[in-house]
Amino acid sequence: MIDVGIVMGSNSDWEVMQHAARVLKDFGVAFETRVVSAHRTPDLLFEYAETAEARGLKAIIAGAGGAAHLPGMLAAKTHLPVLGVPVPSKYLRGEDSLLSIVQMPKGIPVATFAIGEAGAANAALFAVAQLANGNPQLAEALKAFREKQKQTVLAMALPEVQ
Numbered sequence: 025m026i027d028v029g030i031v032m033g034s035n036s037d038w039e040v041m042q043h044a045a046r047v048l049k050d051f052g053v054a055f056e057t058r059v060v061s062a063h064r065t066p067d068l069l070f071e072y073a074e075t076a077e078a079r080g081l082k083a084i085i086a087g088a089g090g091a092a093h094l095p096g097m098l099a100a101k102t103h104l105p106v107l108g109v110p111v112p113s114k115y116l117r118g119e120d121s122l123l124s125i126v127q128m129p130k131g132i133p134v135a136t137f138a139i140g141e142a143g144a145a146n147a148a149l150f151a152v153a154q155l156a157n158g159n160p161q162l163a164e165a166l167k168a169f170r171e172k173q174k175q176t177v178l179a180m181a182l183p184e185v186q
């Protein structure tokens with residue numbers, strides 16, 4: 025059973041969105057990856073969102089750049105949590121993507137993450153946290169991840185000033 029859908033507006037978003045896939049893979053969460061575009065493949069978008077819950081998905085991570093309508097339109101067509109990742113754009117560095125995703129009208133929420141790879145990784149970590157509610161094994165894995173990250177930071181050394 026697939027728990028999380030990772031969708032993006034174009035395969036050009038993969039460089040960023042692969043960081044979400046990496047996190048889910050590391051936690052052993054079953055996921056699928058698809059290119060779906062609100063603008064270029066609107067019928068596929070509707071079909072994907074309308075069938076997501078019945079297919080067993082628990083959350084959808086959606087990344088898009090520029091006029092990033094994909095996460096919002098998915099959220100409009102499903103009750104599943106939609107986690108939006110603003111992909112950096114060529115001319116406006118992803119600020120356009122961020123604003124397109126975050127400024128949803130009241131009633132149709134999209135949980136919006138940081139621009140770029142940190143946002144993609146954090147969206148996946150958020151999905152893991154959601155799934156860990158009621159899954160003690162996943163909750164333990166999440167704790168272990170945090171502990172390892174903490175140890176990495178504690179071991180960080182800075183250069184001497186000469």
Ligand SMILES: Nc1c(C(=O)O)ncn1[C@@H]1O[C@H](COP(=O)(O)O)[C@@H](O)[C@H]1O
Nearest residue numbers: 033034036061062063088089092093094
């Ligand atoms: N923002 C959207 C949507 C959408 O929101 O439906 N579909 C594609 N795109 C974005 O267009 C950018 C350029 O796409 P191309 O590289 O294919 O020209 C990508 O970042 C994609 O997410």
